[in-house]
Amino acid sequence: MNNPPDVSPDPAEHEEYAHNVAKHVKGYLIVGAILLAGTALTVALSYVDFGNSKTNIAVAMLVAAIKVSFVGAIFMHLAAEKRLIYRVLIFTGVFVCALFWLTYLAWYNPIVRH
Amino acid sequence: MDSSTSLETHHDTHHRAAAHEEHKLGWWRTYIFSTDHKMIGIQYGLCGLIFLFFGFSLMMLMRWQLAFPGQALPVIGNALGHLFGPGSMPDGKMTPEFYNSLGAMHGTIMIFLGIVPVAFAAFGNFVVPLQIGAPDMTFPKINAASFWAFGVGGVIMLTSFFVPGGAAKGGWTSYAPLSVVADTGPTFHPFWNGQTLWLFGFVFLITSSLLGAINFITTIIQLRAKGLTWMRLPFFVWTQFVTAFLLVLAFPPLEAAIIMQIMDRVAATSFFMPTGMIVNGAPLHISGGGSPLLWQHLFWFLGHPEVYVLILPAMGITAEILANNSRKPLWGYKSLVFSVLVLGFLSFIVWAHHMWLTGMGSTVSAFFQTTTLLISIPSVIILSAFFISLWGGSIRFNVPMLFATAFLPMFGIGGLTGIPLAFNSADLYLHDTYYVIAHFHYIVAPGTIFALFAGIYYWFPKATGRMMNEFWGKVHFWPSLICMNVIFLPMFLQGMLGMHRRWYDGGQGWNVAGETVWGQTGFQWNTWISSAAWIMGLAQIPFIINFFWSIRHGKKAKENPWDATTLEWTAPSPPPHGNFLSAPVAYRGPYEYSLPGRDVDFTMQSEPIQPTEHVRRTEPEPEPVHA
Amino acid sequence: MFSLALINEFLGQPPNASEHGYQIDHILEFCHWFMGALFVGWSAYFIYVLIRFRKRRHPTADYHGVKSGISTHLEFSVVLIEAVLLIGFAIPLWAKRVNQFPETKDAILVHAIGQQFNWNFHLPGPDGQFGRRDVHLVTNSNPLGLDYNDPASKDDIVTMNELHVPVNRPVIIELSSKDVIHNFALVHMRIAQDAIPGSLIPMWFKPIKTGTYEIICGQLCGLGHYGMKGTLVVDSPADYQAWLKERAELSGTQAAAPAAPKTANPSGQPEGKPGEPAQSPSPSGL
Amino acid sequence: MEIPYTVNTRPDTGLWNAKVGIWLFLASEVMLFGGLFSAYIFLRLDAEPGMWPHGLLNVPVGTMNTAILIASSVTVVLAWASLKMRRFWAYWWYMLITILCGITFLTVKLVYEWPQKFDHFGAFIKQEALEKYEPYLGNHHLEEKGLAPRREITGHLHNKAALSDPNIKEYDIALDPVNADPTNPANDRPHFLYQPSTDKIAKIEKEDVEYASMFEPRHSAYFASYFTITGLHGLHVLGGVIVFTYFWLPIGSKLYKRNPEHLANRVEVVGLFWHFVDLVWIFVFPLFYLL
Numbered sequence A: 001m002n003n004p005p006d007v008s009p010d011p012a013e014h015e016e017y018a019h020n021v022a023k024h025v026k027g028y029l030i031v032g033a034i035l036l037a038g039t040a041l042t043v044a045l046s047y048v049d050f051g052n053s054k055t056n057i058a059v060a061m062l063v064a065a066i067k068v069s070f071v072g073a074i075f076m077h078l079a080a081e082k083r084l085i086y087r088v089l090i091f092t093g094v095f096v097c098a099l100f101w102l103t104y105l106a107w108y109n110p111i112v113r114h
Numbered sequence B: 001m002d003s004s005t006s007l008e009t010h011h012d013t014h015h016r017a018a019a020h021e022e023h024k025l026g027w028w029r030t031y032i033f034s035t036d037h038k039m040i041g042i043q044y045g046l047c048g049l050i051f052l053f054f055g056f057s058l059m060m061l062m063r064w065q066l067a068f069p070g071q072a073l074p075v076i077g078n079a080l081g082h083l084f085g086p087g088s089m090p091d092g093k094m095t096p097e098f099y100n101s102l103g104a105m106h107g108t109i110m111i112f113l114g115i116v117p118v119a120f121a122a123f124g125n126f127v128v129p130l131q132i133g134a135p136d137m138t139f140p141k142i143n144a145a146s147f148w149a150f151g152v153g154g155v156i157m158l159t160s161f162f163v164p165g166g167a168a169k170g171g172w173t174s175y176a177p178l179s180v181v182a183d184t185g186p187t188f189h190p191f192w193n194g195q196t197l198w199l200f201g202f203v204f205l206i207t208s209s210l211l212g213a214i215n216f217i218t219t220i221i222q223l224r225a226k227g228l229t230w231m232r233l234p235f236f237v238w239t240q241f242v243t244a245f246l247l248v249l250a251f252p253p254l255e256a257a258i259i260m261q262i263m264d265r266v267a268a269t270s271f272f273m274p275t276g277m278i279v280n281g282a283p284l285h286i287s288g289g290g291s292p293l294l295w296q297h298l299f300w301f302l303g304h305p306e307v308y309v310l311i312l313p314a315m316g317i318t319a320e321i322l323a324n325n326s327r328k329p330l331w332g333y334k335s336l337v338f339s340v341l342v343l344g345f346l347s348f349i350v351w352a353h354h355m356w357l358t359g360m361g362s363t364v365s366a367f368f369q370t371t372t373l374l375i376s377i378p379s380v381i382i383l384s385a386f387f388i389s390l391w392g393g394s395i396r397f398n399v400p401m402l403f404a405t406a407f408l409p410m411f412g413i414g415g416l417t418g419i420p421l422a423f424n425s426a427d428l429y430l431h432d433t434y435y436v437i438a439h440f441h442y443i444v445a446p447g448t449i450f451a452l453f454a455g456i457y458y459w460f461p462k463a464t465g466r467m468m469n470e471f472w473g474k475v476h477f478w479p480s481l482i483c484m485n486v487i488f489l490p491m492f493l494q495g496m497l498g499m500h501r502r503w504y505d506g507g508q509g510w511n512v513a514g515e516t517v518w519g520q521t522g523f524q525w526n527t528w529i530s531s532a533a534w535i536m537g538l539a540q541i542p543f544i545i546n547f548f549w550s551i552r553h554g555k556k557a558k559e560n561p562w563d564a565t566t567l568e569w570t571a572p573s574p575p576p577h578g579n580f581l582s583a584p585v586a587y588r589g590p591y592e593y594s595l596p597g598r599d600v601d602f603t604m605q606s607e608p609i610q611p612t613e614h615v616r617r618t619e620p621e622p623e624p625v626h627a
Numbered sequence C: 001m002f003s004l005a006l007i008n009e010f011l012g013q014p015p016n017a018s019e020h021g022y023q024i025d026h027i028l029e030f031c032h033w034f035m036g037a038l039f040v041g042w043s044a045y046f047i048y049v050l051i052r053f054r055k056r057r058h059p060t061a062d063y064h065g066v067k068s069g070i071s072t073h074l075e076f077s078v079v080l081i082e083a084v085l086l087i088g089f090a091i092p093l094w095a096k097r098v099n100q101f102p103e104t105k106d107a108i109l110v111h112a113i114g115q116q117f118n119w120n121f122h123l124p125g126p127d128g129q130f131g132r133r134d135v136h137l138v139t140n141s142n143p144l145g146l147d148y149n150d151p152a153s154k155d156d157i158v159t160m161n162e163l164h165v166p167v168n169r170p171v172i173i174e175l176s177s178k179d180v181i182h183n184f185a186l187v188h189m190r191i192a193q194d195a196i197p198g199s200l201i202p203m204w205f206k207p208i209k210t211g212t213y214e215i216i217c218g219q220l221c222g223l224g225h226y227g228m229k230g231t232l233v234v235d236s237p238a239d240y241q242a243w244l245k246e247r248a249e250l251s252g253t254q255a256a257a258p259a260a261p262k263t264a265n266p267s268g269q270p271e272g273k274p275g276e277p278a279q280s281p282s283p284s285g286l
Numbered sequence D: 001m002e003i004p005y006t007v008n009t010r011p012d013t014g015l016w017n018a019k020v021g022i023w024l025f026l027a028s029e030v031m032l033f034g035g036l037f038s039a040y041i042f043l044r045l046d047a048e049p050g051m052w053p054h055g056l057l058n059v060p061v062g063t064m065n066t067a068i069l070i071a072s073s074v075t076v077v078l079a080w081a082s083l084k085m086r087r088f089w090a091y092w093w094y095m096l097i098t099i100l101c102g103i104t105f106l107t108v109k110l111v112y113e114w115p116q117k118f119d120h121f122g123a124f125i126k127q128e129a130l131e132k133y134e135p136y137l138g139n140h141h142l143e144e145k146g147l148a149p150r151r152e153i154t155g156h157l158h159n160k161a162a163l164s165d166p167n168i169k170e171y172d173i174a175l176d177p178v179n180a181d182p183t184n185p186a187n188d189r190p191h192f193l194y195q196p197s198t199d200k201i202a203k204i205e206k207e208d209v210e211y212a213s214m215f216e217p218r219h220s221a222y223f224a225s226y227f228t229i230t231g232l233h234g235l236h237v238l239g240g241v242i243v244f245t246y247f248w249l250p251i252g253s254k255l256y257k258r259n260p261e262h263l264a265n266r267v268e269v270v271g272l273f274w275h276f277v278d279l280v281w282i283f284v285f286p287l288f289y290l291l
């Protein structure tokens, strides 16, 4: 490739568009930094003794959940997405939870003889 | 509708020209590697029907063994023994391994290579874009990829019959640990064995379904014609929409389970194997620590929604044909739509009703019993609405209608017998007996298969431009109806006697099968059932001949041979690439039959509302367009 | 309840032989009557409609169709009946099955261990103690891996495919499996549970009729699944004592060997031997 | 008629086709990984004490890989933003970095992390022999502190032949620091840095071993899950890299010339997929490396 491909964006409309996106770039960098910090935090917290391993897991999952919500909200634009996509994701979320929760229940309610 | 929903894009002129070029596609691109939804639908349909017939043939073989256990199969027995290799049918006598292979593959093929491809992929591909007035699926290439993934999966499944040891033997449910220890050992190849191939085949089938389903949903959301609001969608489109969601969300957990089972078989992990197993008299050299029930949970998390995948499209087809041939609107359209949505939602949280006897305590089983009974309510509503729709109609009994009407009571019997299964204390008695076999076959065989036949007869003219023969259609219908019932009704009796499924000897060695009911012993009923199954095989011949003959020689069909109302009937028969000559617009609901004050008894969706028209109160409000 | 029972008998259900069995049968009967009513009602309607509204009889369709709310009532009654069956019968019944096991001292306690394709039974013997079992001790003559060095195992009774229990006493069976999943189904006792490797699932029933019954393996477990049959003998108390005595003598003399299987079932040669000739398609009866 | 809304949005949904498609695909991916994670969790909760290995993974390397993936997530979103602003070369560079990050991630995994495990050995001691190996296990010490017991002895296997040769009756293991000095409180919790095996050799009789294997998938439910989930995740990374490369090659610039918005849309779609892969890793990392 020699020269950058020549493009002529639609004048007025695109100006505004590009401007909008440019505004976000800084945000993306900040989120990247937060995520890195979060990673460091996870590692650090895993060496803190919270009493038992269940609590440790819960804490680590909490940090992970926060990180994930940043990725989702900012990188994947879920902070401002169309309604349709929210609906799809809400259903998915419900069913994943059902999978986890009900399997868990079934697992821990076996027939036992007293 | 405001003008912004217009289909026009600024590229339009350019693309028109491109579309023209595409007409000159070569034979391969048109018929084999096509990306046109109609051709893909037809490909799916043909392959699916062939698999359906193949799955049925496996069962006809098994029915010999069940009726005459241990006797050599006459005429073709020896040849089959050679075809399927040693260990299958030496001297024409079926071995238990081969019986188990046939059973597992019958279930797998019927469901995943027969019904799903025909009911969902074929009809969905062919009909849905036409019914919503779209030029094609949103992602034509992915659509083709979906078909080819299906093809690869099918070929792998078929190949597995011919590897040493034969095809998978663990039932279509492939319960671990049986499925993990099956087909292993010195006489089996570590990779080329039935069970491992079954797993790999499945990965492709799942991929195929996922790609297809994503495409369907996107198409229905994005490509509906102008004016075709959600509440104006034909019911068939709704059922496909919900079905696609079931596939997208329920298949992946099974895929996860399949991957784990592959690991268990190929990499010697023990996801599904507990510690301390003794197989063949020797402790297994595995790390253990896994759980057999994990497989069942993940399997049925798909397995139950899957059965609604088998029935919803059938309900959709039936709805179209009932409305068309009773010449009146479907009764309770809104409640139908609502019921389908509820059905889809609930189907995700009932799966453990297949696992009542796995040691489930009282809390969890109470939960799953409740949800299972709840899910029967929308089914009741749908079926009732169909029945009520007939009242006041002017019913034409053409072949599609015959099959569609037969669907109703057949599904009814199958559904009703699901009710005792839903109570774990009653299922305690019925679990894994022929009662269960009868329950679900009534739904999928005389139920779904009849709906598929109805759909084939109904949309055949759209796909080919020719009608299928009515007379031979009736010759197909009546014997099929009778045989189906002679096959499956006695199975309820066998189940009540206590005869269990997957019995290679048909119950011959069991006392419970020696008891008499309705004048025959449980075992003797097998002869009736098997004979009916073979006669039904014969009854399919008129259909097969009719089908292929009519493609070339059937009576020429007009655009709208059934005087139907939905958008697919405004396109030419067969529709060209791009489907419609001009973008269709919908002005009204899908089933405006016998609208008062008209001189014809059908009013197409694309017909604008006349100023003089007395607008029906029940006509659903058009949905507001939200940005 | 006698009249209700007819429908199950009509459909071929064999007579019940356990104390709780009639409750299982009742719920099945209710279901069948309920289904029958719906079926007959709708069928009558259906046939009527197909005849009454066929094109020749009724050339123009009525755009509006049914206006009454009858279907709502119908659906509501379906919900109601299902709710009654569920809350009134099914849930309490299951709770009784799995939460209220009889006291061990009143009951016969048996371990049933499935294997391809036999049922092994382990009874504690007079001392009421189960001997230790260990997978590493499993041999052909010691299919359960019973540790004969354990004092508790000295008087234990191990049988294959044959289980004796006395009539009118609760029997608790704890199920497990050596290899794959089996299902311990007693059709006449109206009871069944899975036998799953790695877990121990208890079930119980109280036989009220003496006799000989089949034990069915209800879960596909390999090529011999169809022949995995056991025999349940419900003895009178005297016969049971006699049987116990006979067994006790046997286990005294052959300390290290279990009682020989009485039935000639295909002895477990499971998956992995495809070349092996098939067993006789009908395993000999009792 | 041609397929509408491939580039511009449908007014009532506000979306173009591929955006709907990718989100549905991601929904299915959520269910896929959901299935795997639920399996992982239940196997773990069900595991008997001492059967779930701890602290065997290399935390710094894992942390580094996590950082690499996060960085690539940032660059891909910047690449997309550059396209939106019609700055092709910026896009090109960001994309290149993304691809390199992906490749680095995979390389670390395949060349370093996995082989390092295959080289490690562990033997689970039978319940009745635990006492005999107390010097390597330190269970009395653990019990005192109320910690979960150990049942496994790990390290570098000196006589590899022992794995297959039934005539060799024992395993010679160069012990890991944990087993070399089991009562040292520093060994109570997982190590942060990878520590090579000591030169202290233990002889373990096969008689006393319940189950032994290299750190392969078959070693335990833990490694089975680890290899399955990271393997599947790796395949996703590979897929992402391939598609990115496709758009980065001249094909991308051609499309850019023809219809820049279309390229931006495509990059957005693959970017969404990439973020999802990143998101899965955010859970994988603590679950497998740290806890």
Ligand code: HEA
Pocket: B173, B307, B308, B310, B311, B353, B354, B372, B373, B375, B376, B377, B379, B380, B383, B384, B408, B409, B410, B411, B412, B413, B414, B415, B416, B418, B419, B421, B422, B423, B427, B430, B431, B432, B436, B439, B440, B443, B444, C038, C039, C042, C043, C046
């Ligand atoms: C398309 C397939 C399909 C459908 C729709 C259903 C529908 C239902 N199924 Fe079925 N089922 C299967 C396919 C299906 N099933 C399969 C394949 C298996 C076995 C899998 C295996 O183990 O291999 C199975 C097994 C199965 C079991 C497990 C049994 C066991 O293994 O022991 C249970 C238990 O609850 C159950 C319940 C139900 C219920 C409550 C419904 C309800 O949704 C039904 C609701 C419908 C109605 C209530 C009908 C209403 C009718 C009327 C109101 C009018 C009637 C009128 C006339 C007859 C004229 N099914």
Ligand code: HEA
Pocket: B046, B049, B050, B052, B053, B056, B059, B063, B103, B104, B106, B107, B108, B110, B111, B115, B170, B171, B172, B173, B310, B437, B441, B444, B445, B446, B449, B487, B500, B501, B502, B503, B504, B533, B536, B540, B543, B544, B547
């Ligand atoms: C969709 C699913 C489906 C369908 C349609 C069928 C259809 C049939 N099934 Fe099957 N069956 C299963 C799914 C299905 N089955 C499953 C899941 C099992 C359990 C497996 C297991 O235990 O694991 C099972 C098990 C099963 C058993 C029990 C075996 C055992 O437990 O040992 C029996 C016994 O009779 C049986 C019989 C039949 C019969 C006679 C039909 C007939 O109704 C078939 C009728 C078929 C046709 C009429 C096809 C016609 C097709 C054409 C005419 C195509 C023409 C072609 C062109 C035009 C190109 N089935």
Ligand code: CUA
Pocket: C114, C115, C116, C117, C181, C182, C183, C217, C218, C219, C220, C221, C222, C224, C225, C226, C228
């Ligand atoms: Cu054991 Cu079937």
Ligand SMILES: [Cu+2]
Pocket: B303, B304, B307, B350, B351, B353, B354
């Ligand atoms: Cu179900």
